[in-house]
Amino acid sequence: MSRFRLARWWPLLVAGILGAQQPAPAARDRTSAVFNRYAPYVVKIQVIETGSGAKATLGSGFFVTPDGLVITNYHVVSKAITRPGRYRVELIDRAGQTIPVSIAAIDVVHDLSCLRSGSSGHPYFPLQPAGISQGSRLFSLGNPKDLGLGIVEGTYNGLLEHTLYPRIHLTASLNPGMSGGPTIDEAGNVIGVNVSTEGNQVSFLIPTDRVRALLQVARGLAASSPAPSLDTVAAQLRRHQAEYLQPIFAEPTQRLTLGPFQVVTQPAPFFRCWGDVLPAEGKPYEISTHRCQTDDDIYLDEDQTTGWLSVSYQLITTKQMNAMQFFSQYGKTFGADNSPAGIEAYVTNWQCSVHNVRSDRTRMRTMLCLRRYTGLGELYDMNLKAAVLGGSGVGLVATLNLTGVTFDNVTALSTRFLKQIAWR
């Protein structure tokens, strides 16, 4: 399942935004009316590399106050936060005027940012709460790369269930570049902020209540307050992981039987779990996989995300191999890499240690790999693997991946995880 952020700067095909759907003549008039009325509220956001003057990121945004505060995604302006000296942010309004902006406040966890343009006189969305029902018609505005302001019609399909980061499901063809733009109903109420798409008309919005919360913060800051930095990002990540990690593995939600083992699955409601079996043809062993992952993640940079968890179990069984051969394959499965990806700008190399651990009647070979984020305080990624020992023709490799967590949570969760792996 791949999820595309909408602020990509690669050239892409935008197949007839306006012509993609063929509404009835009356409906088309409605769309035109919405577009004409609300286009001036929406701006194009550019992140410029100060050295070369080249555009590094393109996205969209919209005015929310009379004094020119603008809302967009965090991932649109993230480069200016991580390397403040090398990038600057500016917006281009409907009239074509380029206005430099500063970043007033950010919400890394919900992928939002509030920019200060200092330019008044633009129409703005007041962001009051609005009722909405499943199937309502919505309109998304934004700036696909260099093609000017566009509008896309879509259908509201409710808040996603079981996600860690709240998202509205919109059925519409949102395109990269429309990130940060508003999705509104016909009356001009902002229902959500465009954030990502999976293609095939499956797109996602950030609900407006998060935007209101961020705006509250931004309003409370003077224009001369220092811009948010990586320290702000670090503090938000730290606070966030302290909250959502509490219940995981603490009270077992569901038990799963895998061969002669019993493990915990669905550690919290916001995980999605699924299972698979590797075909046994041509191999003298069989591997059944069960995997749970949090659906969404927090964007830090183009190739670096954080704030997600995954749990996986691989049951290996054989009827043919002898003990030495089986453990040779068991070792290969244990050693297969399933750790989180990362880039040098954000994380260090993995530091790994291997231990033999016992818990009740179970003995496991555990491998814990830890890496720390550079410049984000004491936050770590963890890849913990346990291989249950002592089985005859059967083995279990259990993996827990944590991203963006404090060391206390690393120890707490890894201990809880290891404790719940047991023979039946």
Added chain:
Amino acid sequence: MALILELRDRHASTSWHRLTGVAVTLGRAFSNDLIVDDPHADGIHVRIEVDPSGGCTVTDLGSMNGTFVDGLRVTGPQAVRPGMEVVFGRSKVWIHDADEPVPPAVAETAQRLPAVARWTLTGTGSAMVAATVVAVSALMGWTGSTNRSTASDTITAAFVGLLFIGVWAGIWGAVTRGRDRRFRFRAHLAVVASVFLALAVVNAMSEWLQFYFPGVWIIGAVAAAIFYAAIGGVVVAHLSVAGSLTPRGRLYAGLGVCAAIGGLAFLGTLGNDKFTDVPRYSAQLKPVPGGFVFATPVDDFAAAIRETKAKADEAAAKAASATRQ
């Protein structure tokens, strides 16, 4: 009492002649009794004669460059005894007593070895040695096979093992043939086979020890040290079998190869600092009943991983200071 004349010419090639009481002349000319090919010697340079009492006299016959006994130039007839060195031109002469005792013959190398080693040099012995290597390779291939048909893995491993020691021994034999043109293939085969088997044992022991004691890095270090020492040792052993170089020369050759391989390995580890988002660890698992493994209680796991945290913190601090520069 006869006397023997030892003549060493300017090419260091030596000949011995029996002095039978008649005088012998030495020089470049063909009319001499002993002809030397020495441009610094006169046509007729020196005369050596034995008197009835057994004494020996050297007389220079008017040469340009002179004749020297133990470094002193002779003017008239000079008495010479066994042990004194006579030099003319670039040639040297010594007188020996015919009854001088000589050390006994040296036994052939093979006969000085223990019985087991001698057996590996026989036809049956070397065949058994090769068979052992094949068997061990086959076993390693078989136990590591994760495919449906273990036969192909086993046979491949056996074949590779045999080929490796055969080619290795053959190359050593060919390269060190030396002047006596002897291949000594069986001896070289015995050497490489025994080192191969020894290293296989060390490797297996190291794997099992590392399985039982995962935190103890010294096990891996010792195994690596043994491996490098074995590489140096096998070089020394092959050179000894061939009789090449001097004992000290062989030792230096072995140390040199050991240091070179070890140095290369060390250079390889210098790349470990480069960034990668793939973890590096040993994933070896061994089939042992759970009860026989010493294990940390899970409640102590948190304390056990503090060291890993420290390493991660150190890496982050290094990266942060690197970007600051």
